[in-house]
Amino acid sequence: MADTEALVAEIEALGGKLAEAKASINRRFIGQDHVVDLVLGSMLCGGHALLVGLPGLGKTRLVDTLSTVMGLKGSRIQFTPDLMPADILGSEVLDVTTDGARAFRFIEGPVFCQLLLADEINRASPRTQSALLQAMQEREVTIAGKHRPLGRPFHVLATQNPIEQEGTYPLPEAQLDRFLVQVDVEYPDRATEREILIATTGAEDAQVHQVFSAEELIAAQSVLRRMPVGDGVLEAILDLVRACRPGEPEGAGLEDVLSWGPGP
Template sequence: MHNIIVLKKSTILERSENNLKILIDKISLLKSEIQKVIVGQDVIIEEILIALMAGGHCLLEGVPGLAKTLMVRTLSEALALSFRRIQFTPDLMPTDIVGTEILEEDHVTGKRFFKFNKGPLFANIILADEVNRTPPKTQSALLEAMQEFEVTFGGQTYPLDRPFFILATQNPIEQAGTYPLPEAQLDRFLLYIKIGYPTAAEETQILSSTTGSKKATINPVIGAEEIKELQAITRDVSISDDLITYVSEMIRATRPETTTVNFVKEWVRWGAGPRAGQALILTAKARALFKGRYAVILEDLQTMAYPVLRHRVLMNFKAEAENVSSDNVTDELIKAISKPKANI
């Protein structure tokens, strides 16, 4: 763990250093529990935990067989939270995930009434498996839940359990019969995480550990109240005005009409909005806390810029034809944007 950086007045200071350390250590312990089952993917696991600490949602993309579903299920087991898996299919309806009203009868009075029967969305952790295989009507049912942490049915609003964490998966291949997520919904995901193939050593370990009879036991290490406390602490992590200015300059530089970065003008169709800056600061704060620091440094912002901007910077047709990605844009932005003088 890094040395603790002293903060200005905040609710962090109201907690004892020992209690804070216990909470932060539980995040490291949570990662260790997941790694009992998931081989490698250290960066992916860290990014998922950072999104959880920041109170946002994740979109995971990877080819079949890379343990996306297993990773989410293992996370839920280590968190001691309610978990539901929703398999998105072309015939899935909004009521299948939100819930519906059913007609019931009062056995005492004989009167009939409608009662809202909650759907699988009413859980702490939701695995939205292959979210791009269901039509937009059902995809849009997630929008209110993701942004407002509540759903509306029949004119009545129902709050969702907190913490509420959606991890959606999609397959980058076999695009026939899929419904790409619209930009408005993509923007609701705090992070867009791409999962790659394992290394040769990791793949050998996977083959060895998953083809025998021995199975790892996952122990719950952190509960709902502790997660909510961590999410509150994350927002209290310090960030300097210079670094906030750096974030603003980076986000504004993604927009072709206002940027001074030629690479952006050539390859980008639409840049990121203010929500990208909010996401970058929040996830940088979460990463700082994950690393045992109570203040954001430049490295936190530059590291989190990739999964934050990946789905918020839209490339033009020329970029798609030349296989230039939003990650390439982030590379150029990090080179081009002037670093704060303090360079912390």
């Protein structure tokens, strides 16, 4: 009973901090509550999110704001066709000391952070995109045979432009599978756009404050994992997932429209 009461108290405290974080984020990212909810939810679950929307809708601004509010060390990578894996992961360089001794020194790339903005991720080649596969799944990278852990927590928020697909490289299924959720960022309504117009054309930009720290975010992720889930919810999840798999009894008739279903 005491454990249950302690868990309820932790959940209520977490709810208060999340409300404060959303209020702070909404000062710079106005009128997109569903987008903020989905991105924060993916981070609380320890996952990554893919933001899909037209240019100018504030995707980069949201990630920059999240870095401040969640107290995470952020990095940004602008994906371009000439980007190389070493530009993301880092590389070893040969150092020569004054006495002539030589030794390799590793220079960390921007992936060594806690919140990584992969801007327009589909504009880099598949070889470069694949540099993030291990990082997103295992929270580490292997360079020159050595495993190098990334920051804790580690989240990737990638953006993708749904138009101007000429010269881009669609993300492979293995990479899409690394994202917990795809967040579609739409145009705001008229009232919201009026708020944005007023907020972004003044003499000063809206300021946000830190609400979480990296340690507090990790603790919040632990709270979610300790929340009990009823058998009815588990069965509903299994019914939904298995009904989306061609070849399964629950997914009969999907063979003509789906090739593969979700994994466990």
